[in-house]
Amino acid sequence: MKRDLIDLRYFVKLLSKNKRIRIVNTPMDIDSIPSILLIFEKEKKAVLFKNIIDRKGSLISNILGGREFLSIAFGCDKEDLLDEYIKRIKNPLAPQITSYGPCQEVIETGSKLDVRSLPALIHCEKDAGPYITAGIAIAKDPETGIRNVSINRIQVVGPKQLLINIPQHLGIIQKKAEAMGKPLEVAIAIGNHPFELIAAASKPPFGVDEFEISGALRQVPLELVPCKTLSIEVPAYVELVLEGEILPNKRKKEGPFGDFMGYYVPATMSHVFQLKAMTYRKNFIFQAIKAGSLEDKHLLSLPREALIYSSLIEKGIHVYSVSLHTMLFNCFISIKKHHNDEVKEVIHTAFETFPWLKYCVVVDHDVDILDSKDVWWAIATRNSPEKGTILIKDSPGFYRDPFGIHQSKMGIDATIPFGQWKEFERTKTFLNAKNI
CATH class of the missing domain: 3.40.1670.10 (UbiD C-terminal domain-like)
Structure with missing residues (x-):
């Protein structure tokens, strides 16, 4: 498989070839985008906003807005999608470390850092602020060194500060680091190929490296590159990486947030993520997923459908x-x-x-x-x-x-x-x- 088949940009080309994406070149105000996304979701179209006023990069959403989108990623008919997924995940492949990745074409640190420059969206009327909803959080267990990859809701609150909700495996890892009195290094990778998103959302047993699942789905090892300020590796061809730490014994009020059930999750005390560096590809593509959208449901559904199917076959x-x-x-x-x-x-x-x-x-x-x-x-x-x-x-x-x-x-x-x-x-x- 060619290297260019594994990143978001190639998937955008596939969507375009299959007439499943709209490209918007008109300058757009960030606050007008959520209502426009509703239109494209109903049309089952992905959308790429190329020109967002007062924000860096472009913005893509709804790349998995229909089951046929998943079929495009896997290169099969949608009727065969479940069988294809099950066949692939039987062969996990460990990622490979490389010294170079396009995700580090531009590196920002120090006073230049301002995460508010990214096109993070306020999706729902009562959301507490802009949220990063399509980033995969990458961390390592401080006791075992095993990697964990997950999708978490992340509220943008300041130029170098985010609030991250970590209820499951990442929460277990953070508690271990906190018990040691240490911050937990975390890299947030944004603008991924669907295979990384599916792997991160699959929730395998604790201790399984989700990037091995990603390798299984793509049928070649995922290439990773070391972060610039962390002892963490990230997908080499991802669009954007936020490098930072979850601070120990520090919580701040996060939310409310419109979640996947179509209701608001009330404000809660969530963990503080302190940004250390931001690296990205030239002309990077920021990705957003609206909680509860068809894209969100398809992303969560496929791995769980496979579990049920396999249990029945057994x-x-x-x-x-x-x-x-x-x-x-x-x-x-x-x-x-x-x-x-x-x-x-x-x-x-x-x-x-x-x-x-x-x-x-x-x-x-x-x-x-x-x-x-x-x-x-x-x-x-x-x-x-x-x-x-x-x-x-x-x-x-x-x-x-x-x-x-x-x-x-x-x-x-x-x-x-x-x-x-x-x-x-x-x-x-x-x-x-x-x-x-």
Whole structure:
């Protein structure tokens, strides 16, 4: 694979070739961009703003705004996307260290530093300020040296200061450093190829280097270059890198922030990131992802669909596909049923594999689970609410749940009774073009 196939710029070329991106050269005010992004999201188009008033670089968003965008990245049909992803992640590849990376064509330190010069967006009306939403945070466990890569919400509050929310693996690593009385070195890489974003969002077991997953997805090792001020390595062909430290025993009020569920996360005390250097490519592309957008959902869904699919295969289920694309808490699964009780096993396996799930709908293989209308048709015509619904009480789900909304689950059997295919034959339009 050629080197130029691995970076964001080549992916932009692929989107352009497939007519999936709009280039905006007109000078744009930063505050007008979020409302424009809504239009392109509905059109399922990525958008690249080349000229942003009073900001450095250009801005891209919605690069994964449709499942077909992921197919473009993987070079396969969208119907084969899940199989392709599963095939690739079976072969993790360790990254390779190189001495040069375009991400360091320009280096800023000292008094020149001002992160407010970047085109970070205020996506929602009540957001506390501009947020970096598509950066991958790279850190190393101070005890083991193992790398961790994650996507975190990051609020811009000053020229050299950011507030970063770290609830999961990065939080564990930071606590270790804090217990040692040390700051935690973190590099925030912005403007990545989709493979790095997917790897960072996949949340493998603690201690797994997400860049090995990235290597698996691209099928060649990811090239990394050492930071200028940190003992951290970053993707050599990323657009922009913020080098800095999470300070020990220091928190500041961060938020509110409009999150992926479509509600505001209230203000909380988050960690302080102190900027030490900013390196970037000439004419860099800053990337933004709106929480809760289709891009956000596709990014989070694919790795979890693969987990559920693999769990079902291990249990001998004849599964065709899995989809979380409508919402991360809802799951559609298509199978070829071999007996009526099999659906219960499918539902319980899905809930056990991905506890965030709240609803699981199982359909036959003739239903298109990427089309929610087709799924609802199956529910309306094949599900018995009395006999085909499973309610599971006292089953915790999404961790951020102060009202107990995610403490139960529902499974829906929208499959044809076993052995009754002839009675449920779907109608097909009569095609006769002789008189047209």
